[in-house]
Amino acid sequence: MIALKFRVLAIASVRLYWGAILVTIFALGEELSQAFIPHRTFDLIDASADMLGIAIASMSCFLINRYYANQQSKSPLSPGETKPIA
Numbered sequence: 259m260i261a262l263k264f265r266v267l268a269i270a271s272v273r274l275y276w277g278a279i280l281v282t283i284f285a286l287g288e289e290l291s292q293a294f295i296p297h298r299t300f301d302l303i304d305a306s307a308d309m310l311g312i313a314i315a316s317m318s319c320f321l322i323n324r325y326y327a328n329q330q331s332k333s334p335l336s337p338g339e340t341k342p343i344a
Contacts, residue, residue, distance in 0.1 A: 285305070
């Protein structure tokens with residue numbers, strides 16, 4: 259998500275991070291492919307754990323992004339300005 263600079267896909271009022279979408283597709287594909295590989299099994303609990311991890315990471319990125327956006331809006335300096343060294 260950070261590599262994609264917090265880019266989102268907005269569907270109605272829901273905003274989804276592109277990074278989370280890509281990781282979800284990969285994780286589901288990997289889990290589903292295990293059903294067709296000998297000596298491997300598809301496990302719904304494992305897939306659920308993957309989705310929970312993606313949801314927690316997405317929420318963390320959302321909160322970090324919001325925190326830094328708030329910090330920048332509180333800064334009295336305009337972009338590109340630096341504080342003088344005392």
